[in-house]
Amino acid sequence: MRWLLLKDLRILRRSPLLVGLLVLYPVVIATLIGFALSRGPEKPQVAFVNLVPDSATEIELGGETIDVTRQAGPLFRAIDPVRVDSREQAIAQVEDGRVLGALVIPKDTTRKLQTGLEPAEVEVFYNADDPVKSSYVRDTIKAQVQDANSALTKQLAKAAVEYLNLIGTGGRFEIFGRELDVLGLERAERLLRKASTQLPPRSSAREDVERVIAFARLARDNLDLSDEVLSSVGTPISVKQTELDGGATPLSSFAVAIAVTVSLMFITLLLAAGSLALEREENAFLRLVRGLVSRTGLLLEKAGLAAVCSTVVCLLMLAGLGLFVDLRWERFPLWVAGVGAGALAFAAMGLAVGALTKEVRAASLLCVMLSLPLTFLALVPSGSVSPLLYDLVRVVSAVFPFKPTLEALDSALNDTGGIAGPLAHLLALFVAFGAASRLALRRFDG
Amino acid sequence: MPVLEADGLVKRYGERAALRDVSLSASRGELVAVIGPNGAGKTTLLSILAGIQKPDEGSVSRAPAEIGWVPQQAAVYSKLTVAENLELFARLEKVDDPRSTVDRMLDLTDLRDRAGDQVGRLSGGNRQRVNIAVGLLGEQPVLLLDEPSAALDPRQRERVWGFVLSLAESGTTVIYSTHNIQEAERHAQRVLVLADGELIFTGSPRELGTAVGDGVNGGHRPPLQPPRAPPDFESAFVAFLRQRGH
Numbered sequence: 001m002r003w004l005l006l007k008d009l010r011i012l013r014r015s016p017l018l019v020g021l022l023v024l025y026p027v028v029i030a031t032l033i034g035f036a037l038s039r040g041p042e043k044p045q046v047a048f049v050n051l052v053p054d055s056a057t058e059i060e061l062g063g064e065t066i067d068v069t070r071q072a073g074p075l076f077r078a079i080d081p082v083r084v085d086s087r088e089q090a091i092a093q094v095e096d097g098r099v100l101g102a103l104v105i106p107k108d109t110t111r112k113l114q115t116g117l118e119p120a121e122v123e124v125f126y127n128a129d130d131p132v133k134s135s136y137v138r139d140t141i142k143a144q145v146q147d148a149n150s151a152l153t154k155q156l157a158k159a160a161v162e163y164l165n166l167i168g169t170g171g172r173f174e175i176f177g178r179e180l181d182v183l184g185l186e187r188a189e190r191l192l193r194k195a196s197t198q199l200p201p202r203s204s205a206r207e208d209v210e211r212v213i214a215f216a217r218l219a220r221d222n223l224d225l226s227d228e229v230l231s232s233v234g235t236p237i238s239v240k241q242t243e244l245d246g247g248a249t250p251l252s253s254f255a256v257a258i259a260v261t262v263s264l265m266f267i268t269l270l271l272a273a274g275s276l277a278l279e280r281e282e283n284a285f286l287r288l289v290r291g292l293v294s295r296t297g298l299l300l301e302k303a304g305l306a307a308v309c310s311t312v313v314c315l316l317m318l319a320g321l322g323l324f325v326d327l328r329w330e331r332f333p334l335w336v337a338g339v340g341a342g343a344l345a346f347a348a349m350g351l352a353v354g355a356l357t358k359e360v361r362a363a364s365l366l367c368v369m370l371s372l373p374l375t376f377l378a379l380v381p382s383g384s385v386s387p388l389l390y391d392l393v394r395v396v397s398a399v400f401p402f403k404p405t406l407e408a409l410d411s412a413l414n415d416t417g418g419i420a421g422p423l424a425h426l427l428a429l430f431v432a433f434g435a436a437s438r439l440a441l442r443r444f445d446g
Numbered sequence: 447m448p449v450l451e452a453d454g455l456v457k458r459y460g461e462r463a464a465l466r467d468v469s470l471s472a473s474r475g476e477l478v479a480v481i482g483p484n485g486a487g488k489t490t491l492l493s494i495l496a497g498i499q500k501p502d503e504g505s506v507s508r509a510p511a512e513i514g515w516v517p518q519q520a521a522v523y524s525k526l527t528v529a530e531n532l533e534l535f536a537r538l539e540k541v542d543d544p545r546s547t548v549d550r551m552l553d554l555t556d557l558r559d560r561a562g563d564q565v566g567r568l569s570g571g572n573r574q575r576v577n578i579a580v581g582l583l584g585e586q587p588v589l590l591l592d593e594p595s596a597a598l599d600p601r602q603r604e605r606v607w608g609f610v611l612s613l614a615e616s617g618t619t620v621i622y623s624t625h626n627i628q629e630a631e632r633h634a635q636r637v638l639v640l641a642d643g644e645l646i647f648t649g650s651p652r653e654l655g656t657a658v659g660d661g662v663n664g665g666h667r668p669p670l671q672p673p674r675a676p677p678d679f680e681s682a683f684v685a686f687l688r689q690r691g692h
Contacts, residue, residue, distance in 0.1 A: 003537045011525045014564075283521040286498050287580070291511045292538040 001301045004293060008275050008305050023313060026266035027259075044137050047090040047102035048081040052109050059114045078140050087123070094125050097390055101126035101137035123240045168223045185223075189216040256321050257409040261342065262375060264314045265402055268343050269367040272306035272350025276437075277363035295441050299351055299434065306350060307343035314339050327413060334412035334419055341426040342405030348433030349401060355440035371402075378403040401429050449474050449619045450495070450513070450588045455504035457490055457643075464490045465501070465643045472621055472636075474587065477614045479634030480623040483687065487643040488623035489518070492590050495621065514589040514618075516581035518596055520573045524566030528557050528576050531565055532583065539584045551579040555609060571602025575609060582613070589613065591622035595629060607633060627683050631655070639687075646690050658686045 012019055058067050082099050084090050090102035104123040112120040124141050126134045166173055170184020183191075192213045199206035279285040279298070289295050318327065318335060350367065357363040378397045380390070397403040408422035448471035457465040465487045472478050480488050493499040497510025522531045532551050536544035552558040555575045560568060565576055574594060581589060594610065595603040611633065614620050624630055630637050631651045639647035639654070647657060 003534055007523065007526065007530075007534050010530070011523065014525045282523050283517055283519045284523060286517065287515070287521040287535075288538070290496065290498055290515060292535070 001293065001297055004288075004298070004301050005305055008301075011278070012309075022267055022270055026263040027317070044079055044100040044140060045082055045098075046079040046137060046141070047084050047093040047099045048076075048079075049084050049087060049090050049102075050105045051087070051107040052105055053107060056107075056110045059110050078144055091125055094127050096387055097127065098387060101134070101141065103141055121240050164223050168220045185216045185220045189213050189220070192216070253325060253327065253414045254410060256318070256325050256327065257406055257413050258379070259321070260314050260317055260339070261402060261406045261409055263317055264310050264339060264342050264405065265346050265371050265375070266367075267310040267313055268306045268346035269350040269353065269371055270364055271309055272302055272347040273354035273357070273363040273367050274350075274360045275302045275305060276351055276354030277357050277360045280358050281360055296438060299437055299441070302351055302354070303344065303347040303434070306347040307340065310346070311336070311339050311343045314343075328415070331412055331415065335409075337423060338405070338408035338412035338419060341408060341423045341430075342401060345401035345405065345426040345429040345433065348430045348437060351437035352433050352440055355437045374400045374402050378406060398425070399429075401426060401433075404429070447474070448472060448507070449476075450621070451507040452495060453505055453507075455491065455494055455501045455506075457487075457494060457499065458502050463643050465494070468504075468640070468643075468645045470638060470645070470648070472588070472619045474619055475614055475617045476619050476636060477611070477634050478619075478621045478636045478638065479630035480621065480638045480640060481625065481627060481630045482640035484625065485642075486640040488625075488640055489592055490643075491640065492592050492621070492623055496590050508588065511584070512586050512588070514581040514584055514586040516578050516589065516591045516594060518592040518594075520565070520577040522565050522573070522576050522580060525564060527562050527564055528552070528568070529561040531576060532579060535580045536583050541583060541585075547583060551582065554582070554612075555579045556605075569602065571598050571605055574598060574602070574606055578606070578609065582618075587617075588619045588621070591620060593623055593625070595624070595626070641687055641690065646687075658683050 058065050082093065084093060084102075087104045090104055093099045094102045102123075102125040104125070106121065106123065109120040109122065112118055122145065124138070126137045165171075166182050166184065168185050170182050170187045173180045173182050192209055196206050196209040196213065199209065276299075279288065285298075288298060293301075315335065318339075321327070322329070353366050353370065354363050357366060374397070377393050378400075380393050404422045404425040408419055408426060410416050411419040411422060451469075451471040453469050455465050455468040456463070468487075468491060470478070480491060482488055490499065492515075494501050495506055496513055496515035497506075498515070523534070526534065529548055529552065532548040533544055536547045541547045552561050555578070557572065557575060557579070560572060565573055568576070578591070578594065581591075591610065595606055598606060607629075610620055610622070622634075631654070634651060637647070637649065637651055637654050638645060647654060649657070
């Protein structure tokens with residue numbers, strides 16, 4: 001088997017154009033896919049439920065009446081809202097994959113905004129099994145909440161400044177239908193100064209009054225600065241985010257996982273299928289299996305060749321991408337496990353393709369025809385098709401190595417969950433496709 | 447003492463019988479030609495003798511490892527050089543000294559000056575010589591050649607046959623298939639005629655000539671006297687097959 005392996009490496013070395021294309025083509029495809037995925041959908045479908053009672057949608061801030069529901073206008077222009085009746089329904093829609101995320105406005109939102117004692121909290125739910133989708137939903141809602149915060153902060157700051165002015169200079173203030181006359185620090189200072197002149201010059205009471213006068217002046221001077229401070233720190237609405245499934249992968253790291261998986265798929269499939277088909281094209285297959293090497297041995301040699309070559313190329317690719325994207329090098333052994341297991345599964349699938357074809361060109365064409373649809377199927381967002389069709393997509397994706405390889409690499413690169421499941425899945429596919437290719441080799445007999 | 451014997455070989459593909467109870471034997475250094483029209487079962491017979499296919503019935507006296515086999519189309523790697531191909535297969539055959547075996551084969555096939563050339567750049571004749579050389583690497587006592595001169599021009603054919611005859615002279619038993627009747631008549635010591643999977647004749651070329659003559663002239667024609675015009679013999683052979691229901 002060693003000599004066969006050396007023979008295949010020698011043939012590869014003498015085919016620089018083929019090897020160049022084999023490496024460059026998947027890298028270009030991976031880059032294009034990564035670029036396409038970095039763009040989110042135009043309007044993500046988001047379940048929306050507003051639990052604020054109709055009677056409590058307005059608040060009084062800074063002397064103005066604000067209808068909170070109008071603040072949601074810009075948000076509805078950025079998303080495709082799917083209105084539901086309850087928080088539970090919203091969560092269920094996300095879990096079923098019918099929408100990309102859910103936004104829940106709790107019923108106490110306006111009360112909290114009105115009192116200003118604590119931030120009003122809106123809830124956002126999204127499915128984190130796909131970082132592309134979750135990142136887009138998160139960013140969209142965050143941007144809209146920031147806009148709403150900005151508008152409300154101005155009103156809150158204006159109201160606060162008016163209260164502070166009232167404390168500083170005094171004046172009339174209406175509460176619960178009654179008008180009150182507030183003394184204010186300025187007027188208090190004047191009154192105290194007038195009172196102090198009537199006290200004996202060296203009495204302790206006059207000394208105390210002078211200290212109070214100094215404090216009133218200091219307080220009034222500093223209250224003048226408070227409007228700037230208020231407008232800079234106000235965050236009336238906070239967002240509580242909840243991931244319903246999966247981990248939290250940065251989009252850039254997920255794009256790396258996709259790029260490496262696509263490259264791994266193309267290189268391994270083409271090498272495995274091509275090297276096996278070459279034995280048939282060169283008429284050497286029957287000569288080899290006539291006692292020189294067993295059929296299973298030949299398959300293992302081709303699988304090993306394809307898996308080792310593609311693993312090396314993809315680890316180098318990861319190292320190169322690591323210069324631009326923050327990757328966790330301490331997880332390198334897991335990278336090797338993920339890439340290696342994926343390479344073995346793809347190699348077995350490539351052998352099955354190679355065993356069905358008689359020529360390298362036919363094998364290559366079949367590999368490309370199979371791998372591109374499988375890639376796109378594995379990347380179909382859950383909310384973009386009907387639940388039934390999405391279940392079908394998931395079943396098809398589970399039968400081929402792309403999806404589990406992507407999961408293994410995502411886990412290896414980003415610690416998004418256990419890697420053992422995807423690795424076991426890939427090894428099962430390796431065994432299944434290996435058995436299929438062994439059966440398909442019968443086509444080569446006679 | 448036969449070097450190779452096959453007894454009662456039967457091979458069926460579904461309902462169709464590719465070989466029907468075919469038996470043969472060959473002695474040391476003998477050149478045996480298997481002839482017959484396309485689809486007669488020549489390649490099937492050689493594949494079974496080579497161990498590539500298993501017969502449904504019957505047996506072969508030697509294991510595949512003891513028989514050299516040269517397929518009809520060159521089974522060598524076009525991206526490797528002549529020497530690299532020979533060395534690869536010598537190592538896979540686990541010969542004792544691969545390098546000296548390669549040297550010997552390069553001399554035997556008269557390809558030493560092309561040893562460093564990639565096989566894909568060789569002519570059809572030279573490629574076939576490499577193909578045959580690979581089949582000889584194991585130095586088995588029996589060599590099977592499946593239509594060795596097919597697709598070769600006359601000059602290339604002459605070179606290949608010169609090489610094969612030298613092998614037989616050195617003691618190797620050579621069994622070859624061909625649909626070129628003149629090739630059988632000219633080189634073989636014994637001829638097997640297959641038609642529709644049935645062995646309908648075994649004998650020397652001279653005996654075949656007699657039989658063909660019988661078929662044409664009702665048994666009154668003298669035995670085949672070479673040289674004779676090829677088209678006449680071919681026509682007679684076709685008539686011979688027809689007379690026997692093929």
